[in-house]
Amino acid sequence: MALAEIMLEKDIVAAILRYLKGRPHCFAWKTHGGMYGTAGIPDIVACIDGRFYGFEVKQPGGKLTQLQEVTLKKIEDAGGVALKVTSVEEVKAAILEGGFL
Secondary structure, eight states: OOGGGSOOHHHHHHHHHHHHHTSTTEEEEEOOOSTTSOTTOOSEEEEETTEEEEEEEOOTTOOOOHHHHHHHHHHHHTTOEEEEESSHHHHHHHHHHTTOO
């Protein structure tokens, strides 16, 4: 993939949110960092058909920080789905794995 074809992380986030907001039975939002936020929380949080999802969005090849890895594990340990994703297609696959169309 040529450098010009690589999407910025904010564009990937926007595409994922557009997809999620078009799904029935889905409530999704972009989390915002800053001094009043909780560090390590995934970029996108969603409840889809009663299931909790946390999506940490990265460009292809992007790496999670140690804090992000720990936070995603805590979400999984609590019964949620927590993943690093780089595209809408990966989000769709994660939802399908959960048994939701």
